[in-house]
Amino acid sequence: MIKKVFVFIVIATLCTGYASAQIVSDDYQIEQQLLASTKQLNQFFKRFNGEETNRGDELEPGDRRYRNARLRKRYLNILFDEEHAQISKNVKNKFIDVATNAQNAQFLSLRSKDWFAVVNTTFEYEGREQPLTLYMEIQKEGLGYEWVISDISFGAYDQLFDKQRGETKEFLHPMSHELDFMNLRKALVQNGSPESYTLADYKPDYLTLFLYEVKKGMLKFKTVENLKYHFFSLDGWYFSLNNYNRSGLNSGWLISDLAEITNTQKDQLLKLIYGKN
Template identity: 65%
Template structure:
């Protein structure tokens, strides 16, 4: 009986030790993966700038490795989406050389110019769930900074204020003042086209419409579906960040698009991103 108990205990301790070792090994692997992945945007900035070590510890500004060119090149090379074959190796190397250039290195932070967030959301609109895009940017406010809604894109708004053109355009007769503008009654009918009676250069402020309908309860926020960041902070370059949730080191916030652009191409890209 004693031998049986001893054998059972021995088996239990061997099994437990194996299980514990396995769990420790798995936890270590997960920990290493979390260390390697770029979990937060602020961590992306630190790695882009060379301001932390491989274990995620922030360097002091007087540390010799702080923002070192060698460290930055190492980090920058792993800040790309490794599964994206559209970004060529040459483009990556040119970009890395540009931002680590000894005479004019480029660094990023929350207050950098020329970057913004695109937040894809769902709103309830007139009883129907619909996608709506918010364009967010950081602005200075008092002694600090804040995120603000800079613009929106919403399908129902895109044609809401389309002005008539050409011979079919309705208009107020040039002698309307002689009628005390009584013809406004016809022009401003509900369901009509009041935008046709505005100046030729009229551009609707859709952000104001959005804010009004939110305040009136016509638009009701439901959830954030996904988001990404767009950077025009480096002269002559554009890149975007996407959050990849993968079970490997190449995860978190990574560069998913990278283009070398001129001023004209920048304007075209902005129009595409803002759905103009």
């Protein structure tokens, strides 16, 4: 009987020890995941610049590891989305080499004008919820900096200002001055497309209209759905950041798109992102 009790105690002790070890192991894995994940955008900047280790330790300028090219290459390698991004190894390596070049190393700055945010939101408009995109830039204000809305994209406005073109376009007769422009009634009262009577290069100011309707309560903010950051900070390169909220070490703010571009391609890409094509 005593022998059986002894064996039971030994087995129970071993099981308890295994369970404790398993808990410690799980905690360690979770800790490593949290440390490796680039949870905040500020962390991405610091790790890209070699100002923070992949364990979350901030480096001071006097530290020999601070902005060290060899360490930066290691940190930069873990700042890419490895699950969905279609970035070739050659392009990725070339980008890292450019950023960490000993003769002309390039870094990111939160205060730079060469990056911006695209924020996809939901607003209530005309009795229903509708998607609306805000373009956000950072600008200097007084002694500090602030985020501001630089532009918007809204499908309802696109439909509202869908200016007619070609032969179907409504117009005021070139002799309208002889009628004292009384035919403006047709243009501005009876016709449903007053924008047709504007200059050929007329472009509606969506941002002003947006602010007006927000102030009047006609547009009501509901929530932010998602956001993406676009960077043109490195000469000749474009990349974007997405936030991947998932398990594993490859999570947080990561590079999702990367391309080497010319100045012409940059202009075209900006028009595409802002929906100005």
